[in-house]
């Protein structure tokens with residue numbers, strides 16, 4: 001075992017390399033990957049196991065899935081009737097992989113793709129301490145609003161920035177202070 | 188393999204501390220890789236010095252025996268050796284300091300604009316994580332609390348005092364900005380495999396920028412005494428692919444906006 005490991009041990013850079021193929025790979029190879037991902041994370045696999053039957057029933061109504069999925073949904077209630085726990089769990093788990101597979105496709109189709117975007121690095125605040133960064137962005141937004149009027153589209157980016165940087169607790173407190181007229185910053 | 192296990196030299200396969208672990212955990216970020224490389228670089232000099240000093244020490248003890256050689260050599264002054272023993276010890280710290288400072292500043296510096304900001308807020312004794320990049324108002328935000336799973340509730344395979352109920356999900360191979368702060372007493376946000384240890388100070392926002400290079404689950408613990416349950420303030424970072432992160436976040440965002 002040790003010999004095999006030593007011959008096949010990839011270099012450090014290879015180990016770090018993420019496989020890109022999972023984005024474009026065909027459906028057939030997915031169940032295995034999904035299964036591997038699920039294994040170490042019991043909490044998540046539970047979630048997925050819970051989701052799967054729901055998804056199955058949904059798909060049954062929609063009647064859009066492949067024959068495989070339909071078969072499994074038909075088998076599943078029968079198995080549940082015969083013996084309550086063991087076989088039901090088995091079919092469910094095998095189903096989980098298939099359903100998750102189709103779930104992923106659905107998610108890719110339907111879910112609104114979120115944009116990975118946040119407040120950029122600011123040369124005014126190059127250090128670890130970003131307290132003023134958050135505060136400044138908050139002030140900039142409210143100054144912008146004061147100058148351009150409520151809901152000006154130019155100010156949206158500042159709002160985005162300060163919401164990204166400041167803890168919501170702080171924002172709440174500052175909003176309160178502004179209402180009371182006790183906000184400590186220049187507005 | 189078994190011999191190695193006896194010597195506690197097993198290679199840690201997962202990104203959590205393991206019993207009797209001596210070395211670092213596997214690096215997940217370039218930062219941690221840099222830290223480990225620096226450690227090895229310094230150890231090179233360290234061992235050189237150790238061997239040299241030990242040699243002098245043992246030689247002195249060996250030669251100046253009270254019976255065999257009771258009177259030591261009486262050299263009071265030697266210009267050459269004095270120059271040498273001044274210059275060499277001052278060069279060695281330089282060889283240690285240059286890569287050390289280079290690493291230090293590269294860790295501090297944010298070169299690339301981050302793609303995500305995650306706020307890690309310490310509480311007594313849990314953590315709150317805020318993903319507010321996708322907000323459109325001050326109130327709505329993807330926020331969750333992360334509690335350490337109590338020992339009695341652990342499932343098979345989960346690590347004691349490490350596993351939490353809600354993990355921080357981050358995309359791999361993406362520049363992350365993590366804003367670390369606290370709501371009550373000083374805490375700390377530390378994940379060894381990512382090379383991050385940042386104090387969470389109330390009223391202050393500390394920024395760390397990391398880029399997790401591989402998907403996985405990374406464990407860390409609080410590193411600043413924060414009270415009785417300091418030990419129960421663990422951190423779990425789960426790095427997933429960008430696509431999975433997108434679906435995870437949008438799935439969590441939809442029900443929230445539905446309620447509001």
Ligand SMILES: [Cu+2]
Pocket residue numbers: 374375409410411412413414416417418420
């Ligand atoms: Cu603590």
